[in-house]
Amino acid sequence: MSEKRDYYEVLGVDREASPEDIKKAYRKLAHQYHPDKNPGDRSAEDRFKEIGEAYEVLSNPDKRQAYNRFGLAGPGRGFEGFGGFESGFGSIFDDIFEGFFAGRSGRSGQSAQRGADLRYNLELRFEEAAIGVEKEILIPRLDACPTCRGTGARAGSQPVVCRGCRGTGQVRYSQGFLTVSQTCGQCRGEGRVIEHPCQTCRGLGQVKAERTLTVKIPPGVETGTRLKLANEGEAGVRGGPTGDLYVVITVQEHPIFSRQGDDLYCEVPIRFTQAALGTQIEIPTISGKAVLKIPPGSQTGAEFRVKGKGLPNIRGYGRGDLVARIFVEVPTHLTAKQRELLEQYGRLENGAGSPLVQGFWEKVKALFD
Numbered sequence: 001m002s003e004k005r006d007y008y009e010v011l012g013v014d015r016e017a018s019p020e021d022i023k024k025a026y027r028k029l030a031h032q033y034h035p036d037k038n039p040g041d042r043s044a045e046d047r048f049k050e051i052g053e054a055y056e057v058l059s060n061p062d063k064r065q066a067y068n069r070f071g072l073a074g075p076g077r078g079f080e081g082f083g084g085f086e087s088g089f090g091s092i093f094d095d096i097f098e099g100f101f102a103g104r105s106g107r108s109g110q111s112a113q114r115g116a117d118l119r120y121n122l123e124l125r126f127e128e129a130a131i132g133v134e135k136e137i138l139i140p141r142l143d144a145c146p147t148c149r150g151t152g153a154r155a156g157s158q159p160v161v162c163r164g165c166r167g168t169g170q171v172r173y174s175q176g177f178l179t180v181s182q183t184c185g186q187c188r189g190e191g192r193v194i195e196h197p198c199q200t201c202r203g204l205g206q207v208k209a210e211r212t213l214t215v216k217i218p219p220g221v222e223t224g225t226r227l228k229l230a231n232e233g234e235a236g237v238r239g240g241p242t243g244d245l246y247v248v249i250t251v252q253e254h255p256i257f258s259r260q261g262d263d264l265y266c267e268v269p270i271r272f273t274q275a276a277l278g279t280q281i282e283i284p285t286i287s288g289k290a291v292l293k294i295p296p297g298s299q300t301g302a303e304f305r306v307k308g309k310g311l312p313n314i315r316g317y318g319r320g321d322l323v324a325r326i327f328v329e330v331p332t333h334l335t336a337k338q339r340e341l342l343e344q345y346g347r348l349e350n351g352a353g354s355p356l357v358q359g360f361w362e363k364v365k366a367l368f369d
């Protein structure tokens with residue numbers, strides 16, 4: 001199939017549609033596009049598959065939740081595991097119309113499947129990302145069913161050879177003078193079905209579970225950092241390996257700090273008298289305070305480095321610096337007294353005190369000479 005469409009769009013229901021609405025919409029479309037009613041029509045067949053795939057996901061609360069959260073692109077390969085519809089487009093139709101739905105015979109079979117990868121979006125405060133933190137996260141996921149240990153078969157029963165295909169996984173039917181071989185819909189080509197599904201998991205071999213995981217976030221992570229927790233994804237089906245969990249980090253903006261590599265940057269406004277006379281100020285760091293000496297005559301844009309007050313290096317090589325970039329604020333409201341004093345000061349100003357101003361006007365003057 002080419003470009004995938006949104007499953008809700010495929011079924012023509014909105015995102016809040018009830019399970020009944022979804023089932024109703026699916027039935028109607030499945031009837032309309034069923035290959036038996038549209039023999040030889042490729043586009044109807046594709047549409048039928050598309051409808052089946054959408055229903056497969058939206059009719060299952062776990063899969064629907066995952067789809068709502070991740071969409072098709074989400075956990076990528078992991079989500080593909082949910083689809084699995086490619087083989088035998090008859091199966092879902094049979095499930096519903098022949099009442100096999102509860103048994104989910106379509107999912108039963110012998111082949112092991114790797115569990116889906118999960119993605120967890122974790123938002124961290126700036127400091128947490130900077131210095132590292134331990135976070136507890138709640139992971140909804142599918143675990144191997146404890147009752148049947150993931151086989152999907154009721155205790156004491158075994159998967160049996162599929163009657164639909166006698167275990168071959170293929171069925172043949174005639175279309176005009178052609179005999180077409182097709183994947184068996186009852187067993188989805190697996191050749192075996194579970195006749196007595198486990199009641200706990202309805203034959204799925206998996207149950208919905210929630211787990212609390214403690215994730216150690218190393219210092220220095222950034223927005224977009226992906227932490228892989230091997231084997232913390234969904235359980236495999238029928239003994240397949242467990243998927244992985246990816247924790248994807250978003251770091252909140254800090255009100256005064258920004259980050260460049262291991263260095264922290266902070267824009268520090270100072271008064272023009274402080275800039276002119278020099279001063280000592282206390283500035284915040286990510287861990288306590290630091291004293292910053294601003295020499296007389298400091299200009300806007302001057303940077304002062306406080307060694308070792310930046311962020312710990314993500315690879316463990318020491319720490320970066322805190323870089324304070326100052327800018328000089330010119331007062332906007334003057335009292336009468338302040339104005340008087342400044343006017344007095346203005347009369348005392350001379351070129352030596354403002355080399356930039358003086359230099360500029362000298363250049364201007366030269367232009368007209």
Ligand SMILES: [Zn+2]
Nearest residue numbers: 145148198201
């Ligand atoms: Zn079970």
Ligand SMILES: [Zn+2]
Nearest residue numbers: 162165184187
């Ligand atoms: Zn079969």
